[in-house]
Amino acid sequence: MGWVDVFRRGRAAVPRHSWSVFGPKRRLRSVQPVEMLRVIRFPHLNLVQTHVQPSKFQTQLVRWGTVLAVTSATYQFLTNLHTVPITGRTQVVVLSREEECELGNKTAQEELAGAKTIDDGPRLQLCLDVATRLVSVSEHLFPREYDWRVWLVDNPSSANACCAPGGKIIVQTGILDLIDFAVQKGICRNKHDALAVVMAHEIGHALARHTAESMSMLPLMYLQLILGMESPLLEYIFQFAFNLPFSRSQEAEADHIGIMLLASACYDPSEAPRLWKAFTAFYADPEAGEGALDMDFDWVSTHPSNRKREKALDALVEAALELQRSSSWCAFLQQKVLELVGANTEAELLHHIRAAMTEARAEEAHATSGAERTQRRRNTIGAIHELESQEMLKVIRGEAAQLEQ
Structure with a gap:
């Protein structure tokens, strides 16, 4: 039996009733005649095809609907343009101030749920003093629109702080440990200026309304989801x-606003780049616990690298110092603090403070006009943009603690 017989028997082994699976029941010719390739038009299809053209009314409806949608989107865009303070960048924010504050309250409640807050002690007082000083200056420079609150959370494993929309500031004790490390290593000069860098950055986020701006970009996020449903690659590209x-641009902008804000509050702006240098040293120090070395390639991160932030802030120090020098009350405040901190005891310090306030009130009483009284008060008491006496006392105590270190 040759190979031809085997081949034939193999083909015959397939039953004829199953040929529909392995091949067509009817063998087609290899070359179809031309008449078999022409399109056959059926009467009912021709009737449908002759009526698919839109009417004039439908065309006008689509046209005016498109114009209305574009006009509405343009109106929403133009009526929600805002200017970021200090940087002057134009942004789109759809949320109102009330909605933003409500969102901040909910966010703060979620962050504080189950957290162990510290309600007393020198660390909390340090945070309150620095925040009071920065907020007082920010409210003088910008409209008073937020209800500012400060919480200190006992969380040594997190060297972080955040500011929810509407001025809700949450500080983790881990960032205070990092500041202590920076002062001990000699990277930062004192705790007050270093903490002012952190809190001014967070206040900068609130003043720039970064969270509300991000939420205004939700239509683009929906576009990302729509494109990403069919292609995960497009989702990663969008990300x-x-x-x-x-x-990262928002973080850099908050750094810019923060260094100008702390300079306006008479803190040392040169402390800002040193703090980010301390961040790098802290995570590189084997005794600081777990932590990865900072990476210069930050394209996979939501924040710029510590080294890039250090360089960017170092480039802004001179402009911040110039802004501070233009605020004559900063030099006067520092001089007044040096005079008052000469005492060795708190009782003598308070005595000098009361004497300075009494002298200020006396000069205010001799002033003839309201404008003159305001100018006298600024020149004599050295108040940070007309702070109340109790807030001024906190500021002076904070400066005294700095000089004693």
Whole structure:
């Protein structure tokens, strides 16, 4: 039996009733005639095809609907343009101030749920003093629109702080440990200026309304989801091309606002780049616990690298110092503090403070006009943009603690 017989028997082994699975029941010719390739038009299809053209009314409806949608989107865009303070950048924020504050209250409640807050002690007082000073200056420079609150959370494992929309500041004790490390290593000069860098950055986020701006970008996020449903690659491209760079730009802008704000509050702006140098040293120090070395390539992160932030802030120090020098009350406040802190005991310090306040009130009483009284008060008491006496006392105590270190 040759191979031809085997081949034939193999083909015959397949039953004829199953040929529909392995091949067509009817063998087609290899070349179809031309008449078999022409499109056959059926009467009912021709009738449908002759009526698919839109009417004039439908065309006008689509046209005016498109114009209305574009006009509405343009109106929403133009009526929600805002200017970021200090940097002057134009942003789009759809949320109102009331909605933003409500969102901040809910966010703060979620962050504080189950957290162990510290309600007393020198660390909390340090945070309150620095925040009071920065907020007082920010409210003089910008409209008073937020209900500022400060919480200190006992969390040594987190060297972080955040500010929810509406002025809700949450500080983790881990950031205070990092500041202590920076002062002990000689990287930062004192705790007050270093903490002012952190809190001014967070206040900068609130003043720039970064959270509300991010939520205004939700339509783009919906576009990301729509595109990402069919292609995960497009979702990653959108993430690395838009989301992460946008977040890093907001962080850099908060650094810019923060250094100008702390300079206006008479803190040392040169402490800002030193703090980020301390961040790098802290996580590189084996005794600081777990932590990864800072990476210069930050394209996979929501924050710029510590080294990049250090360089960017170092470039802004001179402008911040110039702003501080233009505020004559800063030099006067520092001089007044040096005079008052000469005492060795708190009783003598308070005596000098009361004497300075009494002298200020006396000069205010001799002033003839309201404008003159205001100017006398600024020149004599050295108040940070007309702080109340109790807040001024906190500021002076904070400066005294700095000089004693």
